[in-house]
């Protein structure tokens with residue numbers, strides 16, 4: 001029996017073509033149009049998404065920057081940063097930070113994990129189109145890298161005033177978190193959600 005997973009249909013003329021190893025450049029032998037190859041969910045994407053969530057959890061426990069002022073240690077972790085903004089009545093800013101730095105990236109990872117489970121266990125908890133749209137929505141609204149840059153700017157300013165300012169464990173976990181987050185998105189094929 002022939003392996004049906006190795007056969008693709010030409011969308012232009014309906015001819016069934018056997019996939020070759022060089023998929024990217026494959027053209028239909030009858031009408032010469034480009035064959036669209038369905039993309040599959042990559043397991044690396046799941047691994048990086050789970051790592052992201054675990055790193056985020058660790059990250060929220062440790063301070064990002066710490067400094068000593070008059071013998072007192074001052075520091076803030078990622079959740080405290082949002083809380084400080086909220087406390088100082090920067091309501092919109094605190095909500096934006098909460099959403100773009102915390103909620104959107106975390107939900108982005110959760111969507112990737114959900115997609116994996118729906119594809120693998122063939123259960124439709126959420127509609128495919130809903131997952132597809134929310135994946136792009138959370139991806140567009142995640143701004144961890146902007147947050148890292150603002151932390152570096154903040155560090156440079158503080159170091160001029162208080163020389164004992166240093167990046168704390170949380171900052172380095174944040175860098176690892178950003179790496180896993182970006183990798184999970186690079187490896188993720190959103191079109192895999194819509195295919196059966």
Ligand SMILES: [Zn+2]
Pocket residue numbers: 010011012013014015028029030031032033
């Ligand atoms: Zn064709």
